[in-house]
Amino acid sequence: xxxxxxxxxxxxxxVAKTQLYHFTAIVIAGxxxxxxxYDLFCISMVTKLLGRIYYHKASTEKPxxxxxxxxxAVNGVALCGTLIGQLFFGWLGDKLGRRRVYGxxxxxxxxxxxGSGISFGNSPKGVxxxxxxxxxxxxxGIGGDYPLSATIMSEYANKKTRGAFIAAVFAMxxxxxxxxxxxxxxxxxxxxxxxxSPIYSADPDGSTAPQADYLWRIILMAGALPAVITYYWRxxxxxxxxxxxxxxxxxxxxxxxMLKVLQVDLEADKQLIAQQNVRDPKTDYGLFSKGFLRRHxxxxxxxxxxxxxxxxxxxxxxxxxxxxxxxxGWIPKATTMNAINEVYKIARAQTLIALWSTIPGxxxxxxxxxxxxxxxxxxxxxxxxxxxxxALALPYEYWTKPGNDIGFVIIYSLTFFFANFGPNVxxxxxxxxxxxxxxxxxxxxxxxxxxxxxxxxxxFGFLYAAQSKDKTKTDAGYxxxxxxxxxxxxLGFINFAGMLMTFLVPESKGKSLExxxxxxxxxxxxxxxxxxxxxxxxxx
Numbered sequence: 001x002x003x004x005x006x007x008x009x010x011x012x013x014x015v016a017k018t019q020l021y022h023f024t025a026i027v028i029a030g031x032x033x034x035x036x037x038y039d040l041f042c043i044s045m046v047t048k049l050l051g052r053i054y055y056h057k058a059s060t061e062k063p064x065x066x067x068x069x070x071x072x073a074v075n076g077v078a079l080c081g082t083l084i085g086q087l088f089f090g091w092l093g094d095k096l097g098r099r100r101v102y103g104x105x106x107x108x109x110x111x112x113x114x115g116s117g118i119s120f121g122n123s124p125k126g127v128x129x130x131x132x133x134x135x136x137x138x139x140x141g142i143g144g145d146y147p148l149s150a151t152i153m154s155e156y157a158n159k160k161t162r163g164a165f166i167a168a169v170f171a172m173x174x175x176x177x178x179x180x181x182x183x184x185x186x187x188x189x190x191x192x193x194x195x196x197s198p199i200y201s202a203d204p205d206g207s208t209a210p211q212a213d214y215l216w217r218i219i220l221m222a223g224a225l226p227a228v229i230t231y232y233w234r235x236x237x238x239x240x241x242x243x244x245x246x247x248x249x250x251x252x253x254x255x256x257x258m259l260k261v262l263q264v265d266l267e268a269d270k271q272l273i274a275q276q277n278v279r280d281p282k283t284d285y286g287l288f289s290k291g292f293l294r295r296h297x298x299x300x301x302x303x304x305x306x307x308x309x310x311x312x313x314x315x316x317x318x319x320x321x322x323x324x325x326x327x328x329g330w331i332p333k334a335t336t337m338n339a340i341n342e343v344y345k346i347a348r349a350q351t352l353i354a355l356w357s358t359i360p361g362x363x364x365x366x367x368x369x370x371x372x373x374x375x376x377x378x379x380x381x382x383x384x385x386x387x388x389x390x391a392l393a394l395p396y397e398y399w400t401k402p403g404n405d406i407g408f409v410i411i412y413s414l415t416f417f418f419a420n421f422g423p424n425v426x427x428x429x430x431x432x433x434x435x436x437x438x439x440x441x442x443x444x445x446x447x448x449x450x451x452x453x454x455x456x457x458x459x460f461g462f463l464y465a466a467q468s469k470d471k472t473k474t475d476a477g478y479x480x481x482x483x484x485x486x487x488x489x490x491l492g493f494i495n496f497a498g499m500l501m502t503f504l505v506p507e508s509k510g511k512s513l514e515x516x517x518x519x520x521x522x523x524x525x526x527x528x529x530x531x532x533x534x535x536x537x538x539x540x
Contacts, residue, residue, distance in 0.1 A: 012258070013241060014159045014512045021261040025156050026165060028237060029149040030172035031230040035109055036142045037176030039223040040078060043135070045184045045347050046216035047074055052339040053213055054124035070128050076459040077132045078139035079315070083452035085143020090445015094247070094438055098152050099239045103231055105148065108141030110227040117221030143452070147445040150432035154440075155240035156261075159512050163369035166429045171362035174420065178359060181351030183222050188344040191215050212339050246437040246519060287439055295518050299434050300443065302504030306378065307427040307451035309498035313385065313491045314419050316458035317412075325349050330405040357413035361420025373509040374426045375502065381422010382499035386492050388415045393488035423498060427451065433508040436517040 051066040066074065085105070092101045115134035121127040149169055157165040191211060238261060244254035285291030325331040331345050369377060388411050392399065399408040427447070435443040508516050 010242060010245065010512065010514055013156070013262075016158050016262055018158065018161055019262055022157065022161075022165060024233075025153060025237070026168045028230060028233045029153050029169045031226050032106065032109075032145040032149050032172075032234075033170055034172040034176040034179070035106075035113075035223055035226045035230075036145055037173035038180045038226070039109065039113060039138055039142060039176075039220075040082075041177050041350070042180040042184065042219055042223065043075060043078070045180070045343055045350060046219055047071060048334065048346065049212060049216050049339050049343050050074065050128075052342075053216075054127060072460050073132050074128065074135070076456055078135040078142070079452050079455045079459055081136040081139025082143035082146075083139075083449045083456070085140035086146050086445040086448040086452060087143075088140070088445075089144030090147035090441045090443075090448070093148050093151065093441030093445075097239050097243055097248070098148055098155075098441065099234075099237055101144070102148050102152070102237070103234050105141045105144035106227045106231045106234060108144070109138060110224045110231070112138035112141060113224035113227065114221055116223075117217040119217075143445075143448070146428070146448040147432075147441040150428055150444055151441045152237070152240055154429075154432040154513065155242040155437070159510060161370055162433070162513075163374065163429055163509065164366050166432055167362070167366045167369050167425050170425050170428045171359075171366055171420075174354060174359035174362040178351060178354040180219075180223075181347045181354060184219050184343055184347035185351060187215055187218050188340050188347060192338070192340040192344065215340060215343065242437050242513065287442060292439070296435060296443075298504050299430075299506050300447075302501060302506075303427065303431045303434075303443075303447040304450035305501040306382075306423060306498050306505060307431075307447050308454040309494050309501065310382075310419070310423045310427055311451040311454035312458040312461070312494050313389070313498075314424055314458070315455035316461070316487075316491060317415065317419075325409070330409055353409075353413055353416060357417040358420055361417040361422070362425060364417075364421040365425040368421075369426070369429065370509060373507050374430050375505060375507040377421065378423045378426040378505065379499060379502045381418045381420075381424070381426070382495050382502060384418035385415050385422065386495040386499060388412075388418070389488055389492035389495055393485055393492060396485035396488065423502070430505055430508055433513060434506060434516045436519050437513070440517075 047066060051071075055066055055070075065071075089101055089105060112134045116131055116138060119127050119130040119134060121130055150166055153166045153169050154162060191214075194211075238257035239248075239253075241254040241258045244257060245251050248254075285295075326333065331349055334342055337345065365377060391411050392408065392415075398404060431444040431447040432440065506516075513519075
């Protein structure tokens, strides 16, 4: 019968040995995340430069700074676009298939990366408006990559190493952040050597060499290159067999697609192809229906809430680490260096953090996720993020004293390590495993969009909250905030809340996607499966 035949196809995927195409798929999907991370986080290295170039005021004794509303827009608009892209392309991936819409995201990312670099205008407002326009649509393309890449990798992988494969795709973000820092280091060094700017003065002609306007454009436009390289290979990928068999109900095509890329034995299943169009009304429930909520309600709450809470902390730390490092003295004050040198210092700090904490954290998860399990790694990560955030915040006055900045940076780096050897990866992996195939990219997209909602809260909230409580010390018109110390305390409590919500997330280690999602099983079995998240909560 059809269920036996479907399970024959899918079981072949679950037990298939790790093959060359698995690694090929990791690279193809991972290069999208490499580009995503580069494009999202490179903006943090050029915002100071944008302020010096376009908002220089010769009447003051300090470098130009982006006005608060402009800084918020430049940092946050791509996140808003990402949220929309996650929802839209997540829904589209379930309606049209993963592969059919997979290349569209790269096309958007390529053109908008280039567009960001050629942002035009006759005034600072015009340039910033154009930049925000392109970065919004860049975010839409980036957002689409989340549900599609995660789902494609989960549906290709075998159940023994599925977690490591999905995590490896996401771990390419670390290299994107690293390369973004390296690109900024290289070009800022070149520009500073050939077009040096004087230290800031109140000279009416300003303090920034005109050539510095090219620097930020080159850094942003470089994000188009990996997207262009990856497009051809994405278009050659066949549709995933799980989508074709379970959603499109074309088992013959699913077998043909599998045989193109994987060495599996499916001869016996071909005899049952004529029975492929049977649908089971008991498992054919829609999104947010009673059947969906009964089977997946608690896990869905777990994946959305933990991703939301994580990204508040994670994006606050990533996008505004330059402010934090300046506050504790690891990056010199802006008035002591020229604009291009400031880009170099910020990029160097980001590169060191990526090299010694961000990237190792990602690959620790890849190495241990299929042995330790998703639940354990996520709980551990949130726990240590909470501990280290309070370790930074409570003795904050100590860290700001001369000579203590290195200790601060080490502990700060550990929060990134355990974010990535923890919930930053697992929140991406689990939604690609526990939901039905016909709703998988939609549910992953909604979970990811909840995360980006948290990132928006972090981007805009931390921008204002971290300002000095002393009105006389705020920059460029920012209203007084609660200060960096209290902002870090708030982030510590947010991480603790994420640890609690993790108990709603079921463990998916070592199980097939169909076993996790309850597809082709009866109501009683599916209900007992979803109860694992409730069991985690009761045994807290």
